Amino acid sequence: xxxxxxxVPGRQPDSAPLPEAEPxxxxxxxxxxxxSSDPLWTMTALGDLxxxxxxxxxxxxRRSKLFRFRPYRMKEEKQLGEIRDKTKGMSMGQLVNEVLGxxxxxxxxxxxxxxxxxxxxxxxxxMIMTDALYMYVYLRHEAMYGEPLELTVNCPFCRSQSxxxxxxxxxxxxxxxxEIIDLRRSYRLRDGITVKGDRRFGLTLAPMSWAVFDNQxxxxxxxxxxxxxxxxxxxxxxxxxxxxxxxRLSDPELDELTKYDFEGLVADIELHTPGPQMVVxxxxxxxxxxxxxxxxxxxxxxxxxxxxxxHGKA
Ligand SMILES: [Zn+2]
Numbered sequence: 001x002x003x004x005x006x007x008v009p010g011r012q013p014d015s016a017p018l019p020e021a022e023p024x025x026x027x028x029x030x031x032x033x034x035x036s037s038d039p040l041w042t043m044t045a046l047g048d049l050x051x052x053x054x055x056x057x058x059x060x061x062r063r064s065k066l067f068r069f070r071p072y073r074m075k076e077e078k079q080l081g082e083i084r085d086k087t088k089g090m091s092m093g094q095l096v097n098e099v100l101g102x103x104x105x106x107x108x109x110x111x112x113x114x115x116x117x118x119x120x121x122x123x124x125x126x127m128i129m130t131d132a133l134y135m136y137v138y139l140r141h142e143a144m145y146g147e148p149l150e151l152t153v154n155c156p157f158c159r160s161q162s163x164x165x166x167x168x169x170x171x172x173x174x175x176x177x178x179e180i181i182d183l184r185r186s187y188r189l190r191d192g193i194t195v196k197g198d199r200r201f202g203l204t205l206a207p208m209s210w211a212v213f214d215n216q217x218x219x220x221x222x223x224x225x226x227x228x229x230x231x232x233x234x235x236x237x238x239x240x241x242x243x244x245x246x247x248r249l250s251d252p253e254l255d256e257l258t259k260y261d262f263e264g265l266v267a268d269i270e271l272h273t274p275g276p277q278m279v280v281x282x283x284x285x286x287x288x289x290x291x292x293x294x295x296x297x298x299x300x301x302x303x304x305x306x307x308x309x310x311h312g313k314a
Contacts, residue, residue, distance in 0.1 A: 037186075039174070039271055040176055040177075040180050041054075041174035041176055041272075041274045042175060042177075043172055043173070043175075044172075044173050044174075044175050045169070045170050045171065045173060046137065046138065046141060046168055046169060046170070046173055047169040049173050051066060051067050051069075051138060051142075052065040052066055052067070053065045053107070053127075053128075053131040054128075054130060054174060054176065054274045054275040054276070055128040055130070055131050055175075055183070055207065055274045055275065056108060056131070056178060057107065057108030057109060057110070057127060057131075058181055059108060059109035061181070062178045062179065063108075063177075063178040063179075063180065063181070064108035065108065066106070066107075067104060067106060067107040067135055068104075068105045068107075069103045069104060069105060069138075069142060070103055070104075070105050072103070072142065072143040076102065079102055080099060080102065080103075083095070083098045083099060083102065086098070093210070096124075096132060096133070096136050096210075097121055097124055099136060099139065100132065100136065101120045101124070103139055104120070104135065107123070107127075107135070124210055125210050125211030126209055126210070126211060127209065127210050128183075128207045128208070128210070128274065128275065129207065129208040129209060129210045129212075129275075130273060130274055130275025131210075131274075131275060132210040133275060134173065134275050137171065140168065141168040141169070151163065151282075153282055153285070153291070155284035155285075155286060155287060155289070155291060157284065157287055157289050158284060158287040158289075160284065160285065160287070162284060162285025163285075171276055172276075173275060174273070174274045174275060174277075175274065183207050184204055184206045184237065185204070185206075185272060186202060186203065186204055187202075187203045187204070187265065187268055188201050188202055188203075189202075189203065189264075189265075190258075190260055190261055191258040191261050193253055193254075193256045193257055193261070194253070194256060195239050195242060195249070195253055196242060198241065200239050200241055201240065202239070202241075203236050203238070203239055203265075204236070204237050204238035204239075205235045205236055205265075205272070206237045207272070207273060207274060208231070208235055208273075212234045224292065228262070228266045229251075229254050232249075232254060232257075232262070232265050232266065232269065233249055233251075233254055235265075235269050236249050
């Protein structure tokens with residue numbers, strides 16, 4: 001039971017192309033789009049990686065990974081409580097910015113103690129999205145050692161909500177070697193999209209930065225189509241034949257992606273994204289159907305002790 005919630009990326013073998021979590025209809029019964037290349041990451045667990053970023057910040061020709069939090073005491077608990085009250089109804093991105101801005105002491109080559117909130121935000125924003133997320137997860141782990149994390153799952157089929165416990169120590173994390181600097185990769189669409197008047201097939205993808213990532217993509221699990229579109233938009237950094245770099249696809253351009261190309265891109269991005277995975281494949285507690293679900297990173301769900309949360313929902 002404890003294992004289920006942390007098997008998140010476990011369904012993906014270390015270097016093989018990502019299998020579909022569940023069978024999805026393929027147009028004309030065609031095969032899924034092949035992955036563009038083998039992923040660069042290797043698998044580890046949160047308990048083994050410790051206070052090190054899965055990807056890291058480039059400094060002096062390497063990726064600098066170590067981070068350190070200030071002690072999580074009553075004082076910080078109160079400050080975090082204030083942040084929580086302040087960010088009710090705010091986006092997940094704002095919440096993580098506030099929490100990390102308060103708690104991070106050093107990250108990679110940066111020391112936060114002497115920086116202004118704006119400077120801190122710029123640094124966090126420039127990090128790989130899943131590095132920022134990992135720090136947030138690790139803070140929870142460090143502050144509430146041994147407390148299982150509760151994952152709230154909202155079933156899109158029967159609309160019921162269920163809760164799964166998870167042990168963060170064993171949460172699987174994809175890490176990059178410090179020598180790997182260039183994280184860009186190319187991807188070829190099968191059907192292509194029209195951009196600036198021409199049909200184009202070649203894309204360059206890169207892991208999303210925290211700042212680029214559209215906070216919309218974090219919200220809820222109900223509209224996975226909108227979330228996936230936001231993730232694609234944030235991941236494509238260049239398009240073949242267009243000398244603008246970085247280049248961002250517009251919403252109408254994205255809307256033109258065929259189902260086949262869209263699914264292929266989503267799978268490819270999932271396969272190559274380092275760090276902790278944000279989507280769990282699990283089973284509804286009520287109807288037992290298999291579903292994909294964003295982990296609920298909201299403060300209440302994420303930071304409260306499981307023992308204090310058995311009544312009602314956050
Ligand atoms: Zn259900």
